[in-house]
Amino acid sequence: MSDELLEPWRPTAGAWDRAAAAHLYRRAGFGATPAELERALEVGHEASLEQLFAERTEPALRASIRPLLAAGELELLQAWWMGLILAGGAPLHERMTLVWHDLFATSNDKVDDVRLMHAQNELFRTQGLGDFRALLHALARDPAMLVWLDGDSNRRGHANENFAREVLELFTLGIGNYEERDVQEAARAFSGWGTEGRASVFRAAQHDDGEKTLFAHAGRWSSDDALDLILAQPACARHVARVLLEAFVGSEVQEPWIAAVVAELVRCEWNVERVLRALLSSKLFFSPAARRARIAGPVELVAVAARALGARVAPRRAARWAAEMGQALFRPPSVKGWDGGRAWIHSGSWIARHNALVELARGGADEGEVHVDLALVLGAGAGEALAAALLERLLPDTADAELAAALRRTLRQPDLEQARIAGAALLLTTPEFQLF
């Protein structure tokens, strides 16, 4: 059964529709603009996928942060990344960057250096679709990570277990797949790695080069040896599979899904891009079980909503909205990252979602940071035509009669522009729209 899950999806006539295309763009990227969605429908799902993998962020846009880093302001860095996400130049790469930021969650609250946070973010962007093993090895020497999890304090004879514990518990294996002793021994293997200025450094004199026993293997393990031993644990591939499934398929991950992705990870020798190619073109990905099966996180919600309306939102405004909803980029709440799923939602965050989405539908109201031309996106029609256009743009896969009736009642107002705003605000703030 699990063999079939990742077989390529072969849509029957009409199955590659607006709902399917919107699903692909919501998951693999940060949603589609009206123009992107039309094009996707035209070229078909294989070509659309191909393009998602081929696209790279525009170099000028990516470099635009460099002169601003000297200011040391996190808000600028947050706005820069949000800008890359909203621009949609390389949706899959930005999506994967966010997935890794959530897994290897590092916060500027402790690192306190935007250059280090930026460098780690670029590491995710450039290596995030490559070999996971290489990414993990790079992370262990990433200066932001070394500051975040106390690398400098981890010295021979005076182990600091912070990094070792989180690598095992959160990054690779999960609780129950290692012993307390493994944490202590891994910490010894990682000892000596720290930072000097903004660079990582290995201080041989502070490395504990004695024998360590990790998962019952004894040896004079180095940091890299320890990571290889961890990667060889069966639980590691399962952990990574779960991370990818929760991000791309749905929050209720099922055992056969994990088995299928683990097999793919092994087959693709940990190459994330190849695994994602299989996953995103699979029967599983397009199956009903995967549709609208995740509660949208704040960053993706803001980006998808803005892009669906063809809106231009100042990145710093979008980043602030996401922060108010509980996802401040570069400031995950802990090394565990954002819990996601239902944990995104509480009264405070719901009202933050509500307020931001109403502001987006209104457009233009605040300091010129939100531009939206609803007439352009929804056409000149009123009444039924407007209702159909709104549903097509925002909830193409929802056939709820009550919702449609509520929308029609809302649109019954004399001013057409006010009707468009009210209709868009109504749909964006429905519980249905929060499901991606």
Add this chain to the structure above:
Amino acid sequence: MLVTRRRFLIDGLRVTALVPALAGFARPCSGSQAERVLVVVQLTGGNDGLNTVVPLRQDGYFRARPTLGMKPSNLHALDADHGLHPSLGELGELFAEGQLSVVQGVGYPGANRSHFRSLEIWHSADPAQPPRGIGWLGRMADQILRTAPGSMPALHVGDEELPLALMGRSVFAPTVRDEHSLRLAELPSLADERSRLVAPGAATGDLAFLRGAARSAYAAAERMERAIAQPASSAYPDLDLAAKLRLIARLVAGGFDTRLFLVTLGGFDTHARQAQLHAARLDELARSLAAFQRDLTALGARERVLTFVFSEFGRRVEENASRGTDHGAAAPVFLAGGRMSGGMKGTPPDLEHLVDGDVGFTTDFRSLYTALERDWMGLEPSTSVPAFELGG
């Protein structure tokens, strides 16, 4: 005398509660008990219990803490053997006034040194099982909601994700960050349609969950508008925890029907250079909590609000080479306000008999939960662990 009488009453009421057909579980306690409030303050990261309540007569303490050990002369005396950290002066005053209890050696069997797992254990009151998405406060909120439908039994004040402790079966505890966080920007033409679209309907799974959350959010926004029409006290220090506690005092005094509050104070994971970091965190705790108690006294609400301060674990007895401490086990907790008599409770740590280098637990935190759930709140406890004697 008073203690005996109250315990007798509660025991009597538990008998009634067992016969719901006759008495109804709707009013298991006297009018005043139904108005009682529990505020939980979580010190996130693992508070160093030994430098919070210092066992100043134990040589083992000074041997294990060559640089981090506190000078006895700088401490605020609790009893002959213990003193509070120098930053906790205002808690020392509360203690002297009988408004603060210290329970030492609180933990659980099989101490877990993972922040996340240990927090889950404290939040769910279940050291053995993985959490099932229900926390001890959420369990109480479910019970309160059965007797007071339409109320908002529990509230999370902060900007972090909703803690497991507050998750219940039927209750969705809202989160508020400050007085302004529940202000709704609504288009007037949408208000009516909105309530229809979030009605329960036939939805299941995440959609049903989202609709429930939306209903709670819109109801909370309305309540907040009403409660913050009341003036606020200005006698709080300019600190995050103080702002959160001030909001709680306003809500309690303003007639908000919430009975369970949870706030967190982070920054206790002091692996390196602990002395300054820890002093600052404790300073924030002491000044905020003292201002809260004074405000509650002024508002006439002190006797019905009990504050419980805990952390997911204490820290390793022996300091590390980074002038910090690593994850440990048992630690003291604080209880403030309510009707307690204050004082030192529990068993002091025995530094000559450590468990894996940590302070072993002598009081199971679940016995405190039973006391808070049953004796303070008048509700069914989470577990069958016998109640800790709070006194008062």
